[in-house]
Amino acid sequence: MALTTFPRYYEYYKKTFRIDETPDGGMVGYLHNWDTGRFDQRTDLIDKVLFATSNPEISRLDEDEFLDETERKRASYLQGDGPIFALYETINGLYAAAKSEGRRLTAEEWALVMSIRRRTFRMWDEEFARQDAGEPPSFAYRSDLSG
Structure with a gap:
């Protein structure tokens, strides 16, 4: 071991x-x-x-x-266009719905959030690998911290 x-x-x-x-x-x-x-x-x-x-x-x-x-x-x-940001909006919608109903996410909603975050994490890895291989970015994004 x-x-x-x-x-x-x-x-x-x-x-x-x-x-x-x-x-x-x-x-x-x-x-x-x-x-x-x-x-x-x-x-x-x-x-x-x-x-x-x-x-x-x-x-x-x-x-x-x-x-x-x-x-x-x-x-x-990070802010931008493309499928990653659409998935972030899905997560935001789940949290907003729970907040408007005065509750926490259900176990099923939390499982969905984590599934989406695993997916977006992989999508970022794949995007950076493409860029590192010399391909142009497949979508535009910027950091809100950059000014």
């Missing part, structure tokens, strides 16, 4: 952070960038994250928490 499993997920000062294993047995870290929606390589943060013993700004997440937090941030700070 392996002592350490990868990937490992964290929240680092309100941003999601992932640590993956490299082919040679090392580690590489990725910090969510609110301006671009991407994960930027930030291996310099690994020791700070792994050895944070009493810092309330750094916490371990499971995969679902990591995905949920990342997609909540993307939906909050």
